[in-house]
Amino acid sequence: MLITRHAEARAVLADPRYVPPPVRQDGREGTLAWLRAHVSRFSTGETHAARRHLVVERLAALDPAELRTAARAMTLERDGEWRGVPTAVLGTALGVKDTSAVAAAASGYLSGEESPEADAAVAELLGLTDLPAVTLLLQGHAATEALIDNALQHAAARPGAPGDAPGPAEPGADVEALLRETLRQDPPLKATRRLDTRTGDEVTIDLVAANRDPDVFAEPGRFDPARGDTPHLTFGYGVRPCPAPAHALALAAGVLEAVLTASLRSPGDGAHSLHGGSHR
Template identity: 40%
Template sequence: MTDTWPHIAPAPGTPSCGPPSFEPERGWWVTRHADVRAALTDPAFQVPAVDTGPPGTLAWLRATVSRFSPPLRHADRRAVAVRALAPLAPDDLRLDAVRLTVAVLDRAGDSVDVMRELARPVPLRTLADRLGFADPAAVGTAVAVVAAAYHPGVDPALTARADGAVTALLALAPQGPPEVGANLIGLLVQACDATAGLIGAAAHHLLPPGVPTTARTADLLAEVLRLDPPVRATRRVTVDEVRLGGRDLPAGSPVLLRFDAANRDPQVFTEPATFRPGRPGAGQLTFGTGERGCPGDRHALALATGVLDVLRERCRRGLTPMSYEPHPTLRVPTTLEVSAR
């Protein structure tokens, strides 16, 4: 008998693959796998500049982390994250996540909200502890506040709260230069919504009754990450005139690289809409690629695997509709209740 895996339809607003397209009010959208990959590795496409602010504020954090750094500063700041993650064995992170998830479920009773109790707290507490932060539970709470305001253009009230959270996180960070502390906080912020979104999507698609219990969790997560990515897109701006996908993009053009579309490109993925665990040569782009590819992709997947391993063994969820937090580029469920089997 053949396993019947879930059908994961494109999220609302996911464009089809095609040549780069331009609209005056939104700039350039890039949707084909080859074009997105080319833009991620071409120095003519740079991360948009961000303003800085006084030390210890959210603006200072954004301007100091590798995520938003200009080319001349990026490599050194990225190296901070790479060095911090190097001693963290992914399997140790997975086992830590298993232990924390079991503890939450043991005291939860008949049901638990995956998003509130597991998807954010477990990865953040695990990673904060392994990175040497004091009081990992408090760190997780503060990181969630920073993450809500991390991307430019949010409500000023969120920014004011995030300023206080950044100051608190620096006090809890391992002793060292402020720039190092900022980039350790940046790792936690990057893990917050993206890892939570992956765990939430996987629980949504894989825990309803009738979904097979076969296949490794890691293989299942790879297909969830491809078909329902928590990070739907990333922004770039052209610093030179450049040709991409048969189109000429002027210097200074805003560009949105659509991972959600590229991950369904029929030129790259056979039967791209089909959920196929263990798909050979997956090639999904959600973690990026090139010199700005996510330095913690294996660690994020290990944390998500630990949580999902336990949920698959102990929990099921009903076929209730999902709602998502409002965000232009992230896809994170608001709540997701599961019940003990």
């Protein structure tokens, strides 16, 4: 069954009778399959609650404002080459100095697609740190980079689009507005799946469609950073939402601040805002 309406999506995500489709439990220790069998993301009930508690505890020790500053600084240091920055910053904050194995380990994390490369990368990460830290690095990696990619595309498509209201004077506030609307319109994760434990049916929740439900969002097809906070479902909802929206936003905002400030600076003219800088 495919769910496209916002209200229905929320009802399923809030109902504990819908669980993530089970993953194989017989993977050899230290492999991708073993990892997937041991993280909160694919577990249910009390096991899920206990594993989720461990990652939430670890996240509580991280300050999103510091992540943002560090992501901005590292992006500037790397002359705008931002790929790998969110994960490196998160890794440093978690005490993991080398995050070069994260991309390979993350590639099959959600899909379950196993490979010798992914297994080797998981083993390497487990040799560097513990399971909650590996979970955070793998969960955050692809989604945060996809969010940045999508936001940069929107920024490029509409630098100072005519008719835009001047942005708020607070520095960085326009980056946040861009990110929030990107999250609604172009979620990095397009869908999530559940198993109905009563019927055995699989349910796919189309997050793109739910985020454009006309019953909830006026002119849902229009990209409008001035919407402010919206009830988008990009970070999930209900029983197991993403525990790290503030961290993800901070990492992405730090990178964007660095990339966009540099790319919008024109000689002799100072830094422009995303909306063209007319209000500065």
